[in-house]
Amino acid sequence: MKKIVLTGAAGALGHQLRAPLAAMADQLVSTDLADAVEGLAGNETYVKADLGDAAAVMDLLEGAEMVVHFGAIGDEAPFEQILHSNFLGAYNVWNAAQKHGVRRIVYASSIHAMGMYPKTTRIDTKMPHRPDTFYGLSKCFAEDMASMYWDKYGIEAVCLRIYSASGPVGNARALGSWLSYDDLIQLVQRSIDTPITGFTVVYGVSNNDRSPVDNSAASFLGYRPKDNAEDFAEAILAQTPQADPQDKAQMCHGGPFATVPLGESGVAYIKKMSVS
Incomplete structure (x- = not known):
């Protein structure tokens, strides 16, 4: 295609996507708040x-055929910050897409x-929202x-409900929730090259x-993940304490985000627990 716009290009996931997206278009426009990114x-x-x-x-999306929208605050934060970057930022993307005739947004x-569904509930793409934070x-x-x-x-949209996108599996929760970087790239590629998507929700998890x-x-997207967190299970479970069934951080799909106070960083809580 002629032009793809990638938001959040300086983030951990955006960085993984830049080269694959550049290979799918005549022109890739990457954007973020950083002054610059390396390896264009x-x-x-x-x-x-x-x-x-x-x-x-509005200027960024002029002439774009598709937008891969990964730009946002990627953690719980005070509502005013989330309002600007995540709520208003998303509105600006969809509004500009409509004005410029963008065909599809991969979000x-x-x-x-x-996040507030219990992990004992297998969730599908048709169930009502149950958010755990302002994020x-x-x-x-x-x-x-x-x-x-x-x-x-x-305007078509594929909404990727990304679970735990990372390098190697790092904890027991990720044995179910892990999304490898290779599978992330495949998921985004299939969200772009599938001929018709309409409005679609898909979970970002590996096999x-x-x-x-x-x-x-x-x-129908053709997403067939190849990586499996079970390869890491024996080592991780050997060093993991028994789960507390009364702890929402362990029992909800949102993990620690299900327990942090609204407006306070869930990522900081995860890092604190990893150190302790």
Whole structure:
């Protein structure tokens, strides 16, 4: 295709996506709040931009065929910060997409849109939202906006409810929730090259034996994950204490985000628990 716009290009996941996306388009425009990023592809340009700035987003999306929208605060934070980057940023992307005739938006949603469901409940793509934080609520908002813009304007959207995207599996929760970087790339590629998607929700997890989600309704995307967290299970379980069934951080899909006070960092809590 002619032009893809990637938001959040300086983040951990955006960094993984830049080269694969550059290979899928004549032009890749990468954007984030960082002053610059290294290793630009020959057909890639970088533009520093705040997604909360409507005029900047409008300029970015001019001529784009698809947007891969990974730009946002990726953690729980005070509502005012989430409002600017995640709520307003998503609105600006969809509004600019409608004005410029963008065909499809591939959106980095999150498991935290469903984070308060107990892990004993296998969740599918049709169940109601149950967010665990302001961050999760922002993902619900963007998913519902994506559905509305599909119904009103025919802008396709694939909402990727990413669970635990990382390198090697690091804890017992990730035995079900892990999304390897290779499978992340495949998921985004299939979200782009599938001929017709309409409005679709799909969970971002690898081919884990212990996966707690049901992706059958999105099987038409052709996403067939190859990595399996079970390869790490023996070593991880040997060093993991017995789970407390009364602890929502262990018993809810959102993990520690299910227990942190609203507005306080879930990532900081995870790091603290890893050290203790």
